Amino acid sequence: MALARKGRSQRTVDYWPGFVDALSTLLLSIMFLLCVFVLGQFLLSREISGKDDVLNRLNSQINELTQLLALEKGGKQDLEDSLANLQASLASSEGERSRLQALLEQGSGSSDTANQQIGDLTGKLDAEKQVSARAMSQIDLLNQQIAALRSQIAAIEGALQASEAKDNASQTKIADLGRRLNVALAQRVQELNRYRSDFFGRLREILSDRENIRIVGDRFVFQSEVLFPSGGNELNPAGQEEMAKLAAALLDLAKEIPSEINWVLRVDGHTDNVPLSGTGRYADNWELSSARSTSVVKFLISKGVPADRLVAAGFGEFQPIAEGDTPEARSQNRRIELKLTEK
Numbered sequence: 001m002a003l004a005r006k007g008r009s010q011r012t013v014d015y016w017p018g019f020v021d022a023l024s025t026l027l028l029s030i031m032f033l034l035c036v037f038v039l040g041q042f043l044l045s046r047e048i049s050g051k052d053d054v055l056n057r058l059n060s061q062i063n064e065l066t067q068l069l070a071l072e073k074g075g076k077q078d079l080e081d082s083l084a085n086l087q088a089s090l091a092s093s094e095g096e097r098s099r100l101q102a103l104l105e106q107g108s109g110s111s112d113t114a115n116q117q118i119g120d121l122t123g124k125l126d127a128e129k130q131v132s133a134r135a136m137s138q139i140d141l142l143n144q145q146i147a148a149l150r151s152q153i154a155a156i157e158g159a160l161q162a163s164e165a166k167d168n169a170s171q172t173k174i175a176d177l178g179r180r181l182n183v184a185l186a187q188r189v190q191e192l193n194r195y196r197s198d199f200f201g202r203l204r205e206i207l208s209d210r211e212n213i214r215i216v217g218d219r220f221v222f223q224s225e226v227l228f229p230s231g232g233n234e235l236n237p238a239g240q241e242e243m244a245k246l247a248a249a250l251l252d253l254a255k256e257i258p259s260e261i262n263w264v265l266r267v268d269g270h271t272d273n274v275p276l277s278g279t280g281r282y283a284d285n286w287e288l289s290s291a292r293s294t295s296v297v298k299f300l301i302s303k304g305v306p307a308d309r310l311v312a313a314g315f316g317e318f319q320p321i322a323e324g325d326t327p328e329a330r331s332q333n334r335r336i337e338l339k340l341t342e343k
Helices: 002-009 016-106 111-207 237-254 285-302 327-333
Strands: 213-216 219-223 263-270 310-314 335-342
Touching: 016 111, 016 213, 237 285, 263 285, 285 310, 285 335
Parallel strands: 263 310
Antiparallel strands: 213 219, 219 335, 263 335
């Protein structure tokens, strides 16, 4: 017994798995923050493009109203010119009437002819007065329309200024929400990484340094031969023993993780690239890998692990960790991976 303790005390500590774990966690955190930043930029660009469309429509309406106002001003100028011409003609007619009346009074010319000319001139004068009155009415109507157009332009300018102010406020709010979201996500990632490290540390202590159980990145990897018979999905006695240790460690850790962290243990099943015959229980490696991960999840549930904290996934032979068709590579690819992650 003393010799065994002495051997363990002389065993050197291997820091390399912890360094790889920390490095991969840092890379995942950076990638996640980049995704959040890209999402924020996408939402911000959508918000700004929507505001730009509203501004473009308002500018288009202002241009149309400006053109209509210019046309109305041109029509008003034409009517004013016509009124001036009519007033000049009226002044000329009144002068001609005065001249004829003067001739009549002096007794020159025929009285009947003069009276007829005076009647004609009076009729023309009345007609011109009616035309002048209609022109004045049209000018008043144009003035009212111009005032209404100016009111509409003022209202549109006010709406445009309000829209710009709202756009600036929205951009400020989006930037603040993005900053707060980044801080919250970073805190969640740090907390989950801390509990993942604790979980892996406890598994190392419980499962010791078995050759067929190892850590790859942020996953705990069991070789299928440790848990299942060849081609089957039922846990063998050795596999049940290892999974029982895993369930105990997971239940202890669940008591320490805060309730606001929505964590799950993902169980991934993988096979090698040797195709199944299709005549057995499973048609292909997809079904076999899914059945094995589901078997592990059901066993953990039977040991008290909450079902809403477990996820089973099957990847078949399409996620190898060792390239090649050698027996050693295929043995490494036949595995069950455990990963503590967020929903």
